[in-house]
Amino acid sequence: MKIKEWFQMMTLGQPYKYLRLMLWCLFDSIVMSIPYGLMLGAVYYLLAPLAQPGTALPTTALWLLVGGFLAQLIAYFFIRLKTYIDASTGYAGIIKDSQITLGEHLRQLSMGFYSARDAGDLSTVLLRDYQTVGDLSQQMLPQVAVILIRFVLAAVLLAAFDWRMTLAVFLVIPLALPFAFLSLRRMGRISADLQNAQREVASGILEYVSGIQTLRAFHMAGAQFQSLKRSFERERSAAIHMETGAAAPVSMLGRFVLSCGIGLVMLTGAFLLTRGELEPFYYLAFLILTLTIYEPVLTLFTFIADFSRTRRSGERIQALFQERPLPEPEVSQTPQGTDITFEHVSFAYGEKEVLHDISLQFPARSVTALVGPSGSGKSTVTRLAARFWDVTGGAVRLGGVDVRDMRTDEILGRISVVFQDVYLFHDSIEANIRMGKPDATMEEIMEAAKAAACHDFIMALPDGYQTIVGEGGSTLSGGEKQRISIARALLKDAPIVLLDEATASLDPENEVLIQQAISALVAEKTVIVIAHRLQSIMSADNIIVLEDGWVAESGTHEQLLARGGIYANLWAEQSRAGIWRL
Known part of the structure; x- marks a missing residue:
């Protein structure tokens, strides 16, 4: 599936609204990152007397940094409030519009469609699948976009100080990606099993509740519940298999590779520092920023399970939209009688x-x-x-x-x-x-x-x-x-x-x-x-x-x-x- 088609599916057919909301999330992230720059500035001014003995502590600059931090807090409060309100109402509105559109579409489908589909299956799509896609759209997509943009900005800014240290910071990230893609393919199959189990549970619950009077009349309520219980157990087993079979290994391997990256940055910085090719402040700055860069990558790894499950949900929603209703004539003819x-x-x-x-x-x-x-x-x-x-x-x-x-x-x-x-x-x-x-x-x-x-x-x-x-x-x-x-x-x-x-x-x-x-x-x-x-x-x-x-x-x-x-x-x-x- 092409990225454009995937994005269209994940945004429920309203990509431009999502882009606007994602821009607000990016602005929110940039403002939230300002304290890291202020902190590095404070460290630089605090280390200045140590680097040049006899130099007075630049208190004026430090007070300016404190003022900048206070201004950032005030600005971030209002920006975060705006982002939260727009994101919450915006995503809810998009999901509501899509559900109403799907409802109108389902209303036009022939009865043959409903005779071939299980009620539990349809309820799973309209409730669980929409919730899954909504959670991803509201949380994962903006964070992924923000992380990628921050990567680019961080790479450009860090390269301006020292390209060798920047290369050491970002070198391990591509090495971790193959594990993520391999796990993503495996999780695609596992998530299909999980969603089949969830549909089976939904259908079983509807059938059990609807037929409870008949089951009790024939003393079969307990026996039929055992079948429903087995459906719950299959759902539980599929969910555990998804986490232990793919999500956990990716998280552990990703964390291991990125931990190696931290070691690589330390060794590269130490080597350049001993040769006098890197100032101590820059070495310290790279160490601090490396942690802030790798943490979002770990967040992306944890999203892989959600991504695979959400893609399946999006495909199921899209499949309903692709069901063709009975063709309607452009001009409706008027009957002459009621025979x-x-x-x-x-x-x-x-x-x-x-x-x-x-x-x-x-x-x-x-x-x-x-x-x-x-x-x-x-x-x-x-x-x-x-x-x-x-x-x-x-x-x-x-x-x-x-x-x-x-x-x-x-x-x-x-x-x-x-x-x-x-x-x-x-x-x-x-x-x-x-x-x-x-x-x-x-x-x-x-x-x-x-x-x-x-x-x-x-x-x-x-x-x-x-x-x-x-x-x-x-x-x-x-x-x-x-x-x-x-x-x-x-x-x-x-x-x-x-x-x-x-x-x-x-x-x-x-x-x-x-x-x-x-x-x-x-x-x-x-x-x-x-x-x-x-x-x-x-x-x-x-x-x-x-x-x-x-x-x-x-x-x-x-x-x-x-x-x-x-x-x-x-x-x-x-x-x-x-x-x-x-």
């Missing part, structure tokens, strides 16, 4: 094709039901209708317009979706319903809730519509969550409604109420219903039976029963199951 047509549509998840050249008609202002065994492609049809993915063959048309010729927000603005797996946000019930129509009045929200048969149980809660539901709606039952989701869709009042197993978690009484609400929509909306309970879609205008991604049958309830095919068999099985009583 949906599938024309010879094929679709595949990766290498597995789940729909095979199917053609379907969903007429406007009618109810069409999709039935069939699990995995037959029912949910895929509804997702393609809402353009959560693009078809791999054929076309999906809304009101005669290919959905690929419409902007995604315009498609979704015409569609209300109720998923089988309902997700409610950690907010009030009112806020969760209001998502369907942000400017809705309270009366409209309550009317939608009544139509979805959830008004009564909401009013029975302690705070009514202001009751806060847990994350994902964890404080409500499955049926209650689903009814709130239906209320949200009814409030949106979109001309197309997609119901994916919308009545799966409802008791018979509430299911009847929901069916009545859906029936009231038929005259005005295009409704696509997925249902396993065939009794709930008996009155549908058309029933399409899917099997293994093919259209097996279609027709009304009576027509399909008379045909004696798959639908009739499913109806017979459910009728027999309905006889059983506990």
Whole structure:
């Protein structure tokens, strides 16, 4: 990777803001270094009477140095304050901007991206990786830049006094670099193992917490935790291996080489001093400055582990930005109606094709039901209708317009979706319903809730519509969550409604109420219903039976029963199951 590309990645796409902040850090470092020069001046004036006996102590010069030191303290306070505030707010702003941009980017990605990515993996990128890159950007990059610039300035200034001593000071630094590069390459592989272990831990925690009720019900909480515990142990082992396998050797070897450099400076200075080619003051000055020059180099060595880990984090963030969203047309076409047509549509998840050249008609202002065994492609049809993915063959048309010729927000603005797996946000019930129509009045929200048969149980809660539901709606039952989701869709009042197993978690009484609400929509909306309970879609205008991604049958309830095919068999099985009583 080129340095420019690496810097662009590490600065989250805002290199010029970082350069400005780094300049402030450089100015801060220069002002902070002034006391070293003042100290050398003080040593020079204090040694003057020893070098030339009988010479009076230059008290005036010493007092000027003290004044310079006090002025430096005052100046450094304000400069350091400015640097700290600008750096803290500046870096935080850059990270915030990047996270918001990434959030907008993720919002535009297809559902196929999310079906292939683990939630723990995404949360690791958005939280841990951003924190890692932010820590490096705020600490390491400015320090590296300051150290390199100070090296150049120190080399020029010291060479003006004695080039031989300057060469002795800087000679060992290149000798230590091969160890750093060798370790950096090794740490690249080790850090990849560490980050894989961290992603595994994040995914394991989410899975364990989300499924704790099921685990306890089957007395598996302890056994499943052992798996999570092993993930923690792998993360710990990878972290220890990273430090002991690469970071520690680099630090020790670097310190050893630089310690040899201190010895080299002492021997070179002593040799020149005995030959009268170096003044004692300059010898002492080089000894003092050598320590201040080598210390930042040791700091760079300790950054190697952070650098390798941060590069991996930056690459993972960049990889998310490189995911391509569904293409959007420059000019969105306007559909003429709300009918949906599938024309010879094929679709595949990766290498597995789940729909095979199917053609379907969903007429406007009618109810069409999709039935069939699990995995037959029912949910895929509804997702393609809402353009959560693009078809791999054929076309999906809304009101005669290919959905690929419409902007995604315009498609979704015409569609209300109720998923089988309902997700409610950690907010009030009112806020969760209001998502369907942000400017809705309270009366409209309550009317939608009544139509979805959830008004009564909401009013029975302690705070009514202001009751806060847990994350994902964890404080409500499955049926209650689903009814709130239906209320949200009814409030949106979109001309197309997609119901994916919308009545799966409802008791018979509430299911009847929901069916009545859906029936009231038929005259005005295009409704696509997925249902396993065939009794709930008996009155549908058309029933399409899917099997293994093919259209097996279609027709009304009576027509399909008379045909004696798959639908009739499913109806017979459910009728027999309905006889059983506990």
